[in-house]
Amino acid sequence: MITARGIKKQFGDLQVLKGIDLDIRQGEVVSIVGPSGAGKTTLLQILGTLDKPNAGEVSVNNIAIQQLSEKELSRFRNANIGFVFQFHQLLPEFNAVENIILPALIAGKNKAKSEEKARSLLAFLNLHDRETHKPAELSGGEKQRVAIARALINDPAVVFADEPTGSLDSQNQEELHKLFFKLRDEFKQTFVIVTHDLHLAHRSDREIKMKDGYIE
Ligand code: ADP
Numbered sequence: 001m002i003t004a005r006g007i008k009k010q011f012g013d014l015q016v017l018k019g020i021d022l023d024i025r026q027g028e029v030v031s032i033v034g035p036s037g038a039g040k041t042t043l044l045q046i047l048g049t050l051d052k053p054n055a056g057e058v059s060v061n062n063i064a065i066q067q068l069s070e071k072e073l074s075r076f077r078n079a080n081i082g083f084v085f086q087f088h089q090l091l092p093e094f095n096a097v098e099n100i101i102l103p104a105l106i107a108g109k110n111k112a113k114s115e116e117k118a119r120s121l122l123a124f125l126n127l128h129d130r131e132t133h134k135p136a137e138l139s140g141g142e143k144q145r146v147a148i149a150r151a152l153i154n155d156p157a158v159v160f161a162d163e164p165t166g167s168l169d170s171q172n173q174e175e176l177h178k179l180f181f182k183l184r185d186e187f188k189q190t191f192v193i194v195t196h197d198l199h200l201a202h203r204s205d206r207e208i209k210m211k212d213g214y215i216e
Pocket of ligand 1: 011039041
């Protein structure tokens, strides 16, 4: 699903990624762990096509990212990649369903069908009674599940998550862990997760340890 070869990235004089090779299969839940400053988020941003490496090649779903124009890349990203961040980044004035369907509307999909799909995703995530709630009316765990539904609305090849459990208490962390594995088991959903949550990392299909810009 994802292939990275020889990825290097520097910011000014700081060499943050020093040559990363990585393959991720469909249906894998992969965790990226390591100390702060190791380059985990930078790698996630590059694999997620939000940032470009200074050297090396990334392909997602058999598409070589560096060969796409900015416009093609933006369309490709919206259709193929879902993102979940530590803080849900839901739009406060929109309810759960309205937040979830945004990437589908950007992709030009039918609104009524997208709403129907958003409702079925909410049901799958045990949030069927939260469809018209706005973010301020949802708990932290519920907001994060809505953010996951939004990441899934376009049936992405892969979901990238940066510290998805970082703002949750242990019970909600546990619920989110179960959800990742349920989505993998039922839909072969691929997840790449940057996390300090070692419980989640140890339960993943693969744990990738980064240090000083390398994979250990
Ligand atoms: P991690 O996620 O492992 O904590 P990051 O990938 O966030 O590490 O950061 C790695 C290093 O790159 C850090 O020293 C950070 O300060 C630096 N860095 C990250 N993004 C930028 C940027 N946009 N500009 C300059 N330095 C950056």
